[in-house]
Amino acid sequence: MQLRTDLPAIAGGQPAFERPVPIVVPEGLVAPDFANEMLDIFRSGQLTNGARVRRFEDVAAEYLSVPYCVAVSSCTSGLLLVLRALGLRGEVILPSFTFHATAHSVIWNGLKPVFADCDLETFCLDAESARTRSSKETAAIIGAHLFGSPAPVAELERLAADLNVPLIFDAAHAFGSRAHQRPIGNFGTAEVFSFTPTKLVVAGEGGLIATHNAELARTLRLARNYGDEGTYDPEIMGLNARMSEFHAALAYGGLRNLEERIERRNQICQRYRSNLSCVPGIQFQCNRAGTRSACKDFSILVDETEFGESRNWLCRALTAENIGTRRYFHPPVHRQKLYRAIWDERPLPNTDRISERIINLPLYSTLGDEEVDRIAGAIVRAQAFANKSAFHLYPSAVTENRKTIGMAGG
Ligand SMILES: *Cc1c(COP(=O)(O)O)cnc(C)c1O
Numbered sequence: 001m002q003l004r005t006d007l008p009a010i011a012g013g014q015p016a017f018e019r020p021v022p023i024v025v026p027e028g029l030v031a032p033d034f035a036n037e038m039l040d041i042f043r044s045g046q047l048t049n050g051a052r053v054r055r056f057e058d059v060a061a062e063y064l065s066v067p068y069c070v071a072v073s074s075c076t077s078g079l080l081l082v083l084r085a086l087g088l089r090g091e092v093i094l095p096s097f098t099f100h101a102t103a104h105s106v107i108w109n110g111l112k113p114v115f116a117d118c119d120l121e122t123f124c125l126d127a128e129s130a131r132t133r134s135s136k137e138t139a140a141i142i143g144a145h146l147f148g149s150p151a152p153v154a155e156l157e158r159l160a161a162d163l164n165v166p167l168i169f170d171a172a173h174a175f176g177s178r179a180h181q182r183p184i185g186n187f188g189t190a191e192v193f194s195f196t197p198t199k200l201v202v203a204g205e206g207g208l209i210a211t212h213n214a215e216l217a218r219t220l221r222l223a224r225n226y227g228d229e230g231t232y233d234p235e236i237m238g239l240n241a242r243m244s245e246f247h248a249a250l251a252y253g254g255l256r257n258l259e260e261r262i263e264r265r266n267q268i269c270q271r272y273r274s275n276l277s278c279v280p281g282i283q284f285q286c287n288r289a290g291t292r293s294a295c296k297d298f299s300i301l302v303d304e305t306e307f308g309e310s311r312n313w314l315c316r317a318l319t320a321e322n323i324g325t326r327r328y329f330h331p332p333v334h335r336q337k338l339y340r341a342i343w344d345e346r347p348l349p350n351t352d353r354i355s356e357r358i359i360n361l362p363l364y365s366t367l368g369d370e371e372v373d374r375i376a377g378a379i380v381r382a383q384a385f386a387n388k389s390a391f392h393l394y395p396s397a398v399t400e401n402r403k404t405i406g407m408a409g410g
Contacts, residue, residue: 006381007381007385008317008320008321008378008381008382008385009317009320009321009322009378010313010316010317010320010321010382011385013381015320015321015322016321016322016323016374016375016377016378017321017322017323017371017374018322019322020322020323020324021322021323021324021362021371021375022324022362023324023325023326023360023361023362023363024197024198024324024362024363024364025364025366026197026198026202027200027202027254027261027364027365027366028200028201028202028253028254028255028256028257028258028261029202029250029253029254034249034250034253037052037249037253038246038249041245041246041249044245046245047244047245047246048242048243048244048245049225049242049243049244049245050245050248051245052245052248052249052252053071053242053243053244053245053248055248055252056071056208056243056248056251056252057069057070057071057208059252059255060208060210060251060255061210063183063255063258064183064184064185064186064210065182065183065185065186066183066185066186066210066211066212067211067212067214067217068210068211068212068213068214068216068217069185069208069209069210070208070209070211070217070220070221070224071206071207071208071243071248071251072192072206072207072208072209072220072224072241072242072243073205073206073207073224073240073241073242073243073247074194074196074205074206074207074241075101075170075172075192075193075194075196075207076101076104076105076207077207077224077239077241078192078193078207078208078209078241079101079102079105079142079168079170079192080104080105080108080109080239080241081209081220081223081224081238081239081241082105082168082189082190082192082209082216082220083105083106083109083111083140083168084109084223084236084237084238085216085219085220085223085236086140086166086189086216088109088111088139088140088166089111089139090111090112090137090138090139091111091112091113091114091135091137091138091139092106092111092112092113092114092138092139092140092141092142093114093115093116093130093133093134093138093140093141093142094106094113094114094115094116094125094141094142094143094144095115095116095117095118095124095125095142095143095144095333095351096115096116096117096118096332096333096334096335096339096343096348096351097118097123097146097329097332097333097348097350097351097354097355098144098146098170098329098333099144099170099172099329100329100333100336100338100339101170101172102142102144102170102333103333103339105142106142107342111139111140112137112342113333113339113342114133114135114138114344115133115333115334115343115344115346115348115351116129116130116132116133116348117129117347117348117349117350117351118146118348118350118351118354119152119350120350120353120354121285121286121288122146122149122150122151122152122285122286122287122288123146123147123149123285123299123354124143124144124145124146124149124150124151124152125141125142125143125144125151125152125156126152126350127152127155127156127158127159128155129350130156130159131159131162133346134159134163138163138165139165140165140166140167140168141156141159141160141163141165141166141167141168142167142168142169142170143156143167143168143169143170143188144169144170144171144172144173145169145170145171145173145174145177145184146173146285147173147285147293147295147296147297147298147299147360148173148174148176148177148200148293148294148295148296148297149177149285149286149287149288149291149293150174150177150178150179150184150287150288150291150292150293151169152288153169153179153180153187153188154179154180156187156188157187157188160188160189166188166189166190167187167188167189168188168189168190168191168192169184169187169188169190169191169192170192171184171185171191171192171193171210172192172193172194172199173194173199173294173296173297174191174193174293174294174296175193175195175199175200175201175208175258175294176200176201176258176259176262176294177291177292177293177294178291178292179288179290179291179292180290180291181290185210186210186212189211189213189216190209190210190211190213190216191209191210191211192207192208192209192210193207193208193209193210194206194207195207195208195247195250195251195254198296199296200254200258200261200262200265200294200296201251201254201255201258202250202251202254203243203247203248203250203251203254204246204247204250205247206243206247206248206250206251207243208251219235219236222234222235222236222238223236223238223239223241224238224239224240224241224242225238225240225242226238226239226240260365261365262292262294262295264365265294265295265296265363265364265365266292266293266295268295268298268363268365268367268372269293269295269298269363271369271372271373271376272298272300272361272372272375272376275372275373275376275377275380276300276376276379276380279307279379279380279383280306280307280308280383280387281302281303281304281305281306281307281308281383282300282301282302282303282307282379282383283300283301283303283357284299284300284301285299295363296363297328297360297363298360298361298362298363299328299358299359299360299361300358300359300361300379301354301357301358301359302314302357302358302359303357304357307383307386307387308383308386308387309382309386311327311356311357311358311359312327313386314359314379314382314386315327315359317378317382318359318361318375318378318379318382321378321382323361323362323375323378324362325359325360325361325362326359326360327358327359327360328358328360329355329358330355330356330358331355332348332351332352332355334348334351335352335355361375362375
């Protein structure tokens, strides 16, 4: 049977791709000398927290222009240990539009998360909203650079200074992002990166804390090793949050071609934007002026009224086209079951709005222009179909398919 190419696959048309296009592909893993590295580690007998971890910390510190980098087992353990090392008590202001691990680190330290709203343009923590949520109990602020787009670092630093509390950034998405001519890693008291497979630098598992504070760095080196300096009489209630030599070797390799990959990702995002700029009901995340996003993710917001169908319908439509999508972050943290009862119920309208509308599209540096065009084309086609005013283009198919797939309400 000949499938129609003017109809979206969800309505019985030919899918845009024959084989599924993944939403993410782990990057920077092509290291020709990697097998030898692994053998060297076995031969050395030093399997964790050794010379390769040091090498990675040094190279990362240079890339980030930060005096101290402490490698850890994950971004979550890094955040957890930073909060612990700072000896905080009370409330921590943080965004709800973030990955839940940001909030988990607060709870694990016996601190109270206080959610503030995000900015509609950047999706990052809004400094003004954070200010309205501050109180005499405020012990720290955590910001996050979402999808690689830098948070309002200067405003948040000002707020933290006004409140006289530390500012920590969840920089899981932002290795390679920049603000005010400086790499992310240089802002606040500490910034914490992640190297899981969906991030730009991939170590399998791993994290890195960047800081200008020598004393904090020293404490964190202890804290990642149970808090024990080697005396069996720990200085701080630490964890085993060390990075292994294997992961450090991967992380080091993951820095290869990073700049080129970030550049390519920026091109892809630009191509998506220009291809989709005329589609009614589609909006994009904006980067703040003077920043560079590492473009970890590319997301669109779907306005159901203007687009003609719901965000969830578009997700299903893209799945039918063999295009991988995610709704990230949905639900937002304050509406997740672990957090609903903890949330103070102060409204977070921007967070809800973005979370209800967001779709993440495939993004990795090996994604070709032709694929980007085809993905965007599938969205254009889906919108034309969804748009009631376009019914005259294929009235019979619309009526037929709407009946058979029960799409009337979306
Ligand atoms: C991935 C991610 C984390 C968790 O990183 P791990 O290294 O898996 O602990 C934290 N915050 C954000 C925003 C993330 O995307």
